[in-house]
Amino acid sequence: MIAASSTRPQPRWQTLWRESITDAQELLGLLDLAHLAGSLPAADAGFSLRVPRGFVARMRRGDPHDPLLLQILPQLAECDRRSTAQLDAVGDGAARAARGVIHKYHGRALLIASGACAVNCRYCFRRHFPYAEETAAAQHWRDAVDWLRAHPDIDELILSGGDPLSLATAKLAELTDALRDLPQLKRLRLHTRLPVVLPERVDAELCAWLARLPWPVAIVLHANHAQELDAGVAAACAHLRAAGAQLLNQSVLLKQINDSADRLCALSERLFAIGVLPYYLHQLDRVQGTLHFEVDDAHALQLIESVRQRLPGYLLPRLVREEPGQPAKTALQGP
Numbered sequence: 001m002i003a004a005s006s007t008r009p010q011p012r013w014q015t016l017w018r019e020s021i022t023d024a025q026e027l028l029g030l031l032d033l034a035h036l037a038g039s040l041p042a043a044d045a046g047f048s049l050r051v052p053r054g055f056v057a058r059m060r061r062g063d064p065h066d067p068l069l070l071q072i073l074p075q076l077a078e079c080d081r082r083s084t085a086q087l088d089a090v091g092d093g094a095a096r097a098a099r100g101v102i103h104k105y106h107g108r109a110l111l112i113a114s115g116a117c118a119v120n121c122r123y124c125f126r127r128h129f130p131y132a133e134e135t136a137a138a139q140h141w142r143d144a145v146d147w148l149r150a151h152p153d154i155d156e157l158i159l160s161g162g163d164p165l166s167l168a169t170a171k172l173a174e175l176t177d178a179l180r181d182l183p184q185l186k187r188l189r190l191h192t193r194l195p196v197v198l199p200e201r202v203d204a205e206l207c208a209w210l211a212r213l214p215w216p217v218a219i220v221l222h223a224n225h226a227q228e229l230d231a232g233v234a235a236a237c238a239h240l241r242a243a244g245a246q247l248l249n250q251s252v253l254l255k256q257i258n259d260s261a262d263r264l265c266a267l268s269e270r271l272f273a274i275g276v277l278p279y280y281l282h283q284l285d286r287v288q289g290t291l292h293f294e295v296d297d298a299h300a301l302q303l304i305e306s307v308r309q310r311l312p313g314y315l316l317p318r319l320v321r322e323e324p325g326q327p328a329k330t331a332l333q334g335p
Helices: 012-018 024-030 034-039 042-046 138-149 169-179 206-214 232-240 261-273 297-310
Strands: 096-098 108-114 158-161 187-191 216-222 245-250 277-280 320-323
Touching: 024 034, 042 138, 096 138, 108 169, 138 169, 158 169, 169 206, 206 232, 232 245, 261 277, 261 297, 297 320
Parallel strands: 108 158, 158 187, 187 216, 216 245, 245 277, 277 320
Antiparallel strands: none
């Protein structure tokens, strides 16, 4: 376990968060790609740039096709307003149950714990989500906990966002302390990208909180490419496992980023090497401003079949799509 420190005025991860890059021209300059500045969209295509400097350090300098860079750099293609794209492609609004509570699937509810992320991924399916009105942490989680208390059929709670680990650990503990009085809860799940893009978030205080929780905890990370998973991420995963969490990963299939069998296999193998099991490979949610990342279903099925032939079954993520109104994720299957 990480040794705790009582002398720091604030956690290091918060300082690193504040130092994130929010200017595309600065980012391109750091990567020896300043000549690309003229091809950037105006005003970040309506979705701000944010990326921690440690994540940028994993990008290849001078490579405009770097798979990490392509995930976070604003592009002119985001200004495409084709009618087939939507603001809410996964039906979050229709599934709203209370402030910050989304209820789609039997026995499970999702809390929008925070609207903040350490990195703004350009393919984000909630890039248009009204976080100001729909954050469960407001009013000390009161609406969310009241709704859960009135629904004893909910036995698994999912913390999402934004990113739930963007909240201070004390704020997360405020929620879990309130949840201890709900006897129906059997599992807690966190969906987070922070241990990947800002592994310093996994500090002693966070691990101590996880270790004290009375429920089995699954942490679902989000990495799309093996290049994201450096030694710092591996160390963060080791600390999370030591605190008792089960680690899974969900990815999004993204054109020019991980749409090859070699890259998908490398990702699964690297995940397993650092103690994380592949869970889902999502087909892109067709949100406005993201369609340039889309991989068609036929190619996606060919890719997953190639991966199936090369890796053992426990390293094969399930290829799925989220469809509004369905009782579960839709698995994509060949003919």
